Amino acid sequence: xxxxxxxxxxxxxLTLLSVFPVLAQEEDEIDLSQIMKAAEKKSLSGGxxxxxxxxxxxxxxxxxxxxxxxxxxxxxxxxQYDFRVRLEGSYEKRTVGLYFTGDGLLRKGFQGWDSRARLxxxxxxxxxxPRFTLDAGKKTTKWGKGYAWNPVAFVDxxxxxxxxxxxxxxxxxxxxxxxxxxQGPLKTLAFxxxxxxxxxxxxxxxxxPGHLNFAGKVYFLLWNTDIxxxxxxxxxxxTRFGFDFSxxxxxxxxxxxxWAWLTDLERIETSQDxxxxxxxxxxxxxxxxxxxxxxxxxxxxxxxxxxxxxxxxRESEAIFEQAKSPSAVPGSRTGNSADAVFPPLLGxxxxxxxxxxxxxxxKEPFDxxxxxxxxxxxxxxxxGSCQLIPGLTYxxxxxxxxxxxxxxxxxxxxxxxxEKQSNYRVEFRVRYFF
Amino acid sequence: xxxxxxxxxxxxxxxxxxxxxxxxxxxxKVDRNLxxxxxxSYRQLINIEPDGxxxxxxxxxxxKGNDKVASLFLSPASEKGRSTLRLDENMWLFIPxxxxxxxxxxxxxxxxxxxxxxDIMRLDYHVxxxxxxxxxxxxxxxxxxxxxxxxxxxxxxxxRVDKKNLVPxxxxxxxxxxxxxxxxxxxxMTTFDDGITRPAVIETDSPLYxxxxxxxxxAKIQKRExxxxxxxxxxxxxxxxxx
Numbered sequence: 001x002x003x004x005x006x007x008x009x010x011x012x013x014l015t016l017l018s019v020f021p022v023l024a025q026e027e028d029e030i031d032l033s034q035i036m037k038a039a040e041k042k043s044l045s046g047g048x049x050x051x052x053x054x055x056x057x058x059x060x061x062x063x064x065x066x067x068x069x070x071x072x073x074x075x076x077x078x079x080q081y082d083f084r085v086r087l088e089g090s091y092e093k094r095t096v097g098l099y100f101t102g103d104g105l106l107r108k109g110f111q112g113w114d115s116r117a118r119l120x121x122x123x124x125x126x127x128x129x130p131r132f133t134l135d136a137g138k139k140t141t142k143w144g145k146g147y148a149w150n151p152v153a154f155v156d157x158x159x160x161x162x163x164x165x166x167x168x169x170x171x172x173x174x175x176x177x178x179x180x181x182x183q184g185p186l187k188t189l190a191f192x193x194x195x196x197x198x199x200x201x202x203x204x205x206x207x208x209p210g211h212l213n214f215a216g217k218v219y220f221l222l223w224n225t226d227i228x229x230x231x232x233x234x235x236x237x238x239t240r241f242g243f244d245f246s247x248x249x250x251x252x253x254x255x256x257x258x259w260a261w262l263t264d265l266e267r268i269e270t271s272q273d274x275x276x277x278x279x280x281x282x283x284x285x286x287x288x289x290x291x292x293x294x295x296x297x298x299x300x301x302x303x304x305x306x307x308x309x310x311x312x313x314r315e316s317e318a319i320f321e322q323a324k325s326p327s328a329v330p331g332s333r334t335g336n337s338a339d340a341v342f343p344p345l346l347g348x349x350x351x352x353x354x355x356x357x358x359x360x361x362x363k364e365p366f367d368x369x370x371x372x373x374x375x376x377x378x379x380x381x382x383x384g385s386c387q388l389i390p391g392l393t394y395x396x397x398x399x400x401x402x403x404x405x406x407x408x409x410x411x412x413x414x415x416x417x418x419e420k421q422s423n424y425r426v427e428f429r430v431r432y433f434f
Numbered sequence: 435x436x437x438x439x440x441x442x443x444x445x446x447x448x449x450x451x452x453x454x455x456x457x458x459x460x461x462x463k464v465d466r467n468l469x470x471x472x473x474x475s476y477r478q479l480i481n482i483e484p485d486g487x488x489x490x491x492x493x494x495x496x497x498k499g500n501d502k503v504a505s506l507f508l509s510p511a512s513e514k515g516r517s518t519l520r521l522d523e524n525m526w527l528f529i530p531x532x533x534x535x536x537x538x539x540x541x542x543x544x545x546x547x548x549x550x551x552x553d554i555m556r557l558d559y560h561v562x563x564x565x566x567x568x569x570x571x572x573x574x575x576x577x578x579x580x581x582x583x584x585x586x587x588x589x590x591x592x593x594r595v596d597k598k599n600l601v602p603x604x605x606x607x608x609x610x611x612x613x614x615x616x617x618x619x620x621x622x623m624t625t626f627d628d629g630i631t632r633p634a635v636i637e638t639d640s641p642l643y644x645x646x647x648x649x650x651x652x653a654k655i656q657k658r659e660x661x662x663x664x665x666x667x668x669x670x671x672x673x674x675x676x677x
Binding site: 032033035036038039041047049088092097125127129130131133140141142143144147165166167168177179180181187188190192219221224226246247248250251252254256291293295297363364367369370395398399400401433434 | 476509669
């Protein structure tokens, strides 16, 4: 009888364990409905981030740009405080969606307060099925496989080489994605046509106004390689075409490259007597890069970039010589400065011919989760100047991201980085996502 | 070699290969019990630090057939909109600000912590591994798995399988040199929609991350028919539109 009682007790206990597993595993119990609540889809959604970035900027008093902006009486270093808000939102109803990204910046700098608000993206999207999408409005395309530069990004604004992961402002376009998947070595084929109008008050920074430009990208995933063929034609910019590819050579080694042919390009050249002149020619731009990840999660990226539209060492010397000549008036922002003589040349990032980019980062060293030290450098191979950017990124809690970094510019007179206004900048960025 | 020795070796080889064959069948059944061939799921990933601090991520995942997986981060806000795509051995990560997919590797982790990309975008075990040895130990099978190619994240797996439900109880993951990288523990048998009964919780720890723990919790798994074009780079930024 006693045995029966024991057996019954054990049976009841085992039954309870199987019927109420929660009792047995109370410690590990997780409420699945809470996860589904967090995943709930809403027609209207929004988010973004708030950012505060104080910076200390050390100025290079001998540089051309310092002389241009401050003359001989300016400060040695200045502080700058940036307050930024980024808003992203969407409204989706069946196959139609409206998407926007806006950016607002309030800056307290050496010359006082300044503010800027921009619409990065704002477009309507018709998504009939995964094979066909039609978009109309302001949109970024982000073509190319390169990390630091993209010679085939024919309808994008240039990236900020100091902040490559930042969002860019788009252009007003009408574009489509037509996609097909296959079995066999060709897994995906996609065509992306883009219409880009340029008017006096629409996309005016793209090129000559009064024209409708046509660009396109054909994408293949063939033999495990991403391949794009791209083109741009129209009257706002000269016709250009190219291709890119990206492929994993091993599971931790990736190679990528871009090649672009730019027709009828206006370039600055120096004549025999050292005078600057403008010529028109077809030019090639190209990029080749590698990305390598070690077993300990150290990431290396190296890229070589040849900018066919850029100018060489002789042209650079001549431009700075001319800009610093007595006919130019240092210290005046309205005088006959280099900006006025060759407006696009000295202001744009990486305007010369050959560059090398190198970046290394170590994920979560010393078992510190969400912490990444990194080091980036950009070398101008034409004039030997360079930019060195060590940095630390840390996320101490969900939705909070902090970054501390320095930007050091090294170069002699008449070199790209040697003639910049600052020779170092130390910045601390706090970003809160919501 | 004596005749009886030869017979013994031959018989053990035959039995071994038969067991491996059975093991592969068991592995296929384990795969089907874990997920349907094509499905959508909602998961939460939780990274737990030695001091008990937690970081949580919610993912929407789509899978089709043997080689296609796509995931979208729904929360937290800092990760929202990030999406990943796996087509066979190819893996990409799309970050909204960067605006274009970049190739990533299976050993990297898009969320930090112990889970890496191959854990998050896992294909069926039988697609990536072959069973080399099967042991029957009463209530469990013990399967020794070897990666079919060198591109698979872990060279060998040792899988303990619950014989009754044919789902994993524990998986140890090893490098080619035999080093233990991590152990996955399958817990909390749960019945989802479509009658799928499987462990809802996968815990993992690693000797490489002493004191850290990561947990993957399945909140929903449901069969879903999907077009192949969902699993393409052009559709990767738009996955949210088919939720």
